[in-house]
Amino acid sequence: MPRRCPFDLNAQYAQLQEERPVAPVTVASGGPAWLITRHDHVRQLFIDPNLSANGAHPTFPALAPRRKSFDEQSKGFLPWMDPPEHTMYRRMVINEFTVRRMRAMRPRIQEIVDVYLDRMLAGPRPIDLVQALSLPVPSMTICHLLGVPVQDLDHIQRHAEIMVSRTHGAEERAEALRELRVYLGNLLTEKGAHPGDDLLSRLVARHRGAGVDDHAHLTGLALLILVGGYESTASTISLGVIALLEHPEQAAALRDDPVLASGAVEELLRYFSVADNVTSRVALADVEVGGVKIRAGEGVLLSNAAANRDGRVFENPEEFDIRRDSRSHVAFGYGIHQCLGQNLARLELEVVFTSLFRRVPGLRLAVPLEELSFKNDAIMYGVHELPVTW
Amino acid sequence: MRVEVDRDLCVGAGQCVLAAPDIFDQGVEDGLSVVLQNEPAPGRRPAVRDATQRCPAQAIELIDDEG
Numbered sequence: 001m002p003r004r005c006p007f008d009l010n011a012q013y014a015q016l017q018e019e020r021p022v023a024p025v026t027v028a029s030g031g032p033a034w035l036i037t038r039h040d041h042v043r044q045l046f047i048d049p050n051l052s053a054n055g056a057h058p059t060f061p062a063l064a065p066r067r068k069s070f071d072e073q074s075k076g077f078l079p080w081m082d083p084p085e086h087t088m089y090r091r092m093v094i095n096e097f098t099v100r101r102m103r104a105m106r107p108r109i110q111e112i113v114d115v116y117l118d119r120m121l122a123g124p125r126p127i128d129l130v131q132a133l134s135l136p137v138p139s140m141t142i143c144h145l146l147g148v149p150v151q152d153l154d155h156i157q158r159h160a161e162i163m164v165s166r167t168h169g170a171e172e173r174a175e176a177l178r179e180l181r182v183y184l185g186n187l188l189t190e191k192g193a194h195p196g197d198d199l200l201s202r203l204v205a206r207h208r209g210a211g212v213d214d215h216a217h218l219t220g221l222a223l224l225i226l227v228g229g230y231e232s233t234a235s236t237i238s239l240g241v242i243a244l245l246e247h248p249e250q251a252a253a254l255r256d257d258p259v260l261a262s263g264a265v266e267e268l269l270r271y272f273s274v275a276d277n278v279t280s281r282v283a284l285a286d287v288e289v290g291g292v293k294i295r296a297g298e299g300v301l302l303s304n305a306a307a308n309r310d311g312r313v314f315e316n317p318e319e320f321d322i323r324r325d326s327r328s329h330v331a332f333g334y335g336i337h338q339c340l341g342q343n344l345a346r347l348e349l350e351v352v353f354t355s356l357f358r359r360v361p362g363l364r365l366a367v368p369l370e371e372l373s374f375k376n377d378a379i380m381y382g383v384h385e386l387p388v389t390w
Numbered sequence: 391m392r393v394e395v396d397r398d399l400c401v402g403a404g405q406c407v408l409a410a411p412d413i414f415d416q417g418v419e420d421g422l423s424v425v426l427q428n429e430p431a432p433g434r435r436p437a438v439r440d441a442t443q444r445c446p447a448q449a450i451e452l453i454d455d456e457g
Contacts, residue, residue, distance in 0.1 A: 046446075047446075047447075047448055090401060091402075091420065091421075091422075094401065094402030094421035094422070095402070095416075095417070095418065095419060095420055095421035096421075097402070097404075097421065098407075098416040098418075098421045099404040099407045099408065099416060100415075100416065100418075327409075327440075327444065328443065328444070334446045335446050335447070336401050336447055338401065338403050338405075338446035342403065343404055343408075
């Protein structure tokens with residue numbers, strides 16, 4: 001559902017939350033589905049074992065028509081697996097994303113941010129911040145984590161940018177995704193033969209050790225890691241910059257007091273919840289929520305964004321306030337599929353926002369807010385371009 | 391109060407570490423939750439409760455002592 005204005009969700013969400021918290025909806029795949037908007041209901045259903053995340057299920061609610069070669073494309077895709085398969089595969093990768101390991105990346109992330117800020121400050125103004133900072137920071141960070149060789153970084157970045165850009169048609173974007181998959185498959189083979197000190201090398205070794213040497217699965221998992229933290233993080237950076245520029249007192253406070261950074265990041269996650277259309281489930285058995293019976297086979301759409309604006313949990317939820325306690329947000333989901341890379345995302349966002357406002361204190365929009373073009377029809381919310389100056 | 395983690399349920403999200411880093415850690419080899427203090431001081435109760443609620447796998451239990 002399109003957002004009413006850049007900062008507010010569709011007005012229907014608030015109405016549904018009050019009047020019809022478990023609302024019947026239609027989805028592209030047909031079949032009955034239910035939209036869940038209350039924070040308590042969303043959390044309850046995220047942990048209900050009767051709800052399956054299996055995207056291959058015949059009545060899984062698809063928000064877009066299912067493409068051909070679905071099954072091959074979905075190998076290694078953790079978000080669409082159920083226990084016990086999900087449990088086994090997720091456990092082979094979670095030690096790569098611990099809080100400690102992610103924090104150890106802080107110096108490298110700071111280096112990446114500094115390089116892009118240096119370039120930006122030395123270049124012309126105005127500039128599109130999406131291209132100059134929001135896209136490169138997550139892609140370079142993920143590439144470093146995965147162990148992409150330096151000489152291939154440009155290749156990855158170019159294809160990743162095409163994949164999320166509206167100046168390229170659907171076929172070109174699909175082709176860019178295919179190319180990334182092919183590249184990662186080859187890189188995995190290389191890492192298997194000549195391991196390095198990086199996530200992909202360890203992933204190959206670990207899977208081999210567990211006797212699950214499935215190249216297609218590993219490739220899918222590598223692609224998930226590359227793509228999963230890309231547009232989501234980039235969009236949150238861009239939108240966060242807009243929100244902070246629209247609330248200059250808060251931007252100044254953040255710049256002057258870095259202690260506010262982690263709270264500010266949680267509030268940005270809550271406020272924008274860019275990944276609102278990616279949490280769907282299908283009921284394997286009857287489930288009751290909010291006095292409504294969801295029948296086996298019916299689809300369930302869990303709206304993270306609506307839950308994050310639930311006045312029962314967040315006072316004055318429509319207000320952007322970096323000082324509030326936003327930690328019970330569900331921007332990263334909840335339950336066993338909660339975002340694997342969430343602690344990396346948090347760190348990237350902290351580093352970007354503190355560095356940007358410290359080094360570019362005069363940052364401002366180069367066009368009026370009303371002229372910005374937001375991604376209202378895409379799977380992931382965001383802004384197409386963000387012209388800024390200083 | 392006692393704090394226990396069910397490692398069969400844990401998905402390694404690390405939210406317990408963020409909520410109470412003095413009480414929870416993550417195993418280096420498996421990324422799963424490790425309880426550093428099984429019987430934390432009563433003053434840490436709010437942080438432990440926070441961890442319990444934030445855990446996406448419902449793997450943390452706060453057990454009150456009897457008597």
